[in-house]
Amino acid sequence: MRIPKLIIDAAEWLEELKEFEEIELENVTIDVKNGIIEFSAPVLIPQMMREEERRAEIKIPEYRPFVQEWKNRIEEVQLGATEEEGGTRKKVFRIGGENGMPFYPGSEMKNRPLVTFDVFDMPPPLPKAIRDHFEDVMEDPVAWAKRGLELGANLVTIHLVSTDPRTKDRTPEExxxxxxxxxxxxxxxxxxxxSGNPEKDPLVLEACAKAAKGERCLLASATLDIDYERIARAAIENNHxxxxxxxxxxxxxxxxxxxxLNLGLRRDQLVMDPTTAVLGYGIEYTISVMQRMRLEGLKGDKELSFPMSSGTTNAWGAREAWMKREDWGDRMLRGPLWETITGVTMLLCGVDLFMMLHPRSVQTLQNIIDQLSRIAEKGVEYENWITM
Incomplete structure (x- = not known):
C-alpha cells in the first residue's frame, strides 16, 4: 500500500508569517498515522534581532594587566667612550636602567639588551657548526671580530687564551x-x-686596561678567588x-x-655575571638565581641592582649541542638552537648582555629581542589574543 505524502511549501508558509515578530506554538500535537510530512525547503527561523543589536548586548570588559611598581631601578652602565669622553669609540652602548622585569606591562626597558661576539686570540677547539663560519679568520682576531659584527653582534669579546701558561704563555704586554x-x-x-688562569688573568687584565685607557672596556672578570683588587684598581685608574x-x-x-665597591669602583662600573648553566645542565638553577637577583635589586637591594651578563656560549659545552648523533637530529641546527634557547631563557630572567658564538644564534636572539620590544612598546590587544 502506498503511503500518501502531505507536502507543505515552507517558503510560502514563511512568507505568510513574515509580518509576525514572534511565533509561539503551545499545546500543539502533530499526529500523522498514514502519511509523511515533508518540507520542500529547509525551515529558516526568522532572525528576531539584527546582528549589530546582538553585538551591542555583548560587552567586552577592558583588560587591565597588573602593573607592579618597584622601589628601585637597575643601575645604568655605559660600555665604550667617545673621543669627547676620553676614548675613541664611534659607537657606545648603555645597559641596565630597568624599572621592572623584562617586557612586563609597565616595565621600562630603558636600554636594549646587547650581544657581544666571542673572539679568541688563537684558534680554540670549536664545534664544526661554528668553525664553518670562521675557519678562514680564526688566525686573525681583528678579521674574526669584524666578521662577528657583520653577522649581527653589537660588541666584541676578545678572549686572550694564549696567555695561559698551558698554551702559548704570551705575556700581558703581548x-x-x-x-x-x-x-x-x-x-x-x-x-x-x-684565559681563566687565576694567577695570570689579573696581570693580563691590568696590562690591557692600561693599553685601552679611557675606552670603558668591560674587564672579564673579577672573582673572589683571584686578585680582584688588582682588576678593580686597573678599572678605576683607567676608566673601565x-x-x-x-x-x-x-x-x-x-x-x-x-x-x-668598597675598593672605590663606582656603581656605573659594575656588571654582574652569576654564571649561566645551560639548557639540560642546570639552567633552572640559573633561572632561579638570576630572577631573584633582579627582583631583589628592584626591591631596593643596592648590592644586587646592577646589569647582568650571560655566558650564553656555555651552551656549546652541552654534548647535545655538538655531538654527532643521527637520532638527535642535524647537529648543524641543533647547536644554534641550544644556544638560542639558553639565550632566550636568560633574556626573560633580566640579562642585559649576551656573550655568544654562532651567527644564527645571534641573529635569532636579536630578532626575538626586537619582537618582544615592539610588543612591549605598543601593548597587547588581550581581547584578540587568539588571533595574535
Missing part, C-alpha cells in the same frame, strides 16, 4: 698589543677576557667597567659586589 690592534680596527666597545663573576650564588655575588 695581550695588550692585541687589544690595541682591535681598538684601532673596530668601532665598538670591547669586552676583554683572560668590571664584570663580577660568581658561581650561581646570591651571597657570593653580594659579597664580591660589596668588596669591589
Amino acid at each position: 695581550a695588550a698589543e692585541t687589544v690595541r690592534e682591535l681598538l684601532e680596527n673596530v668601532e665598538v666597545p670591547l669586552v676583554i677576557g683572560g 667597567v668590571v664584570l663580577a663573576w660568581t658561581s650561581i650564588d646570591i651571597n657570593q655575588q653580594k659579597e664580591l659586589n660589596r668588596k669591589l
Whole structure:
C-alpha cells in the first residue's frame, strides 16, 4: 500500500508569517498515522534581532594587566667612550636602567639588551657548526671580530687564551698589543677576557686596561678567588667597567659586589655575571638565581641592582649541542638552537648582555629581542589574543 505524502511549501508558509515578530506554538500535537510530512525547503527561523543589536548586548570588559611598581631601578652602565669622553669609540652602548622585569606591562626597558661576539686570540677547539663560519679568520682576531659584527653582534669579546701558561704563555704586554690592534680596527666597545688562569688573568687584565685607557672596556672578570683588587684598581685608574663573576650564588655575588665597591669602583662600573648553566645542565638553577637577583635589586637591594651578563656560549659545552648523533637530529641546527634557547631563557630572567658564538644564534636572539620590544612598546590587544 502506498503511503500518501502531505507536502507543505515552507517558503510560502514563511512568507505568510513574515509580518509576525514572534511565533509561539503551545499545546500543539502533530499526529500523522498514514502519511509523511515533508518540507520542500529547509525551515529558516526568522532572525528576531539584527546582528549589530546582538553585538551591542555583548560587552567586552577592558583588560587591565597588573602593573607592579618597584622601589628601585637597575643601575645604568655605559660600555665604550667617545673621543669627547676620553676614548675613541664611534659607537657606545648603555645597559641596565630597568624599572621592572623584562617586557612586563609597565616595565621600562630603558636600554636594549646587547650581544657581544666571542673572539679568541688563537684558534680554540670549536664545534664544526661554528668553525664553518670562521675557519678562514680564526688566525686573525681583528678579521674574526669584524666578521662577528657583520653577522649581527653589537660588541666584541676578545678572549686572550694564549696567555695561559698551558698554551702559548704570551705575556700581558703581548695581550695588550692585541687589544690595541682591535681598538684601532673596530668601532665598538670591547669586552676583554683572560684565559681563566687565576694567577695570570689579573696581570693580563691590568696590562690591557692600561693599553685601552679611557675606552670603558668591560674587564672579564673579577672573582673572589683571584686578585680582584688588582682588576678593580686597573678599572678605576683607567676608566673601565668590571664584570663580577660568581658561581650561581646570591651571597657570593653580594659579597664580591660589596668588596669591589668598597675598593672605590663606582656603581656605573659594575656588571654582574652569576654564571649561566645551560639548557639540560642546570639552567633552572640559573633561572632561579638570576630572577631573584633582579627582583631583589628592584626591591631596593643596592648590592644586587646592577646589569647582568650571560655566558650564553656555555651552551656549546652541552654534548647535545655538538655531538654527532643521527637520532638527535642535524647537529648543524641543533647547536644554534641550544644556544638560542639558553639565550632566550636568560633574556626573560633580566640579562642585559649576551656573550655568544654562532651567527644564527645571534641573529635569532636579536630578532626575538626586537619582537618582544615592539610588543612591549605598543601593548597587547588581550581581547584578540587568539588571533595574535
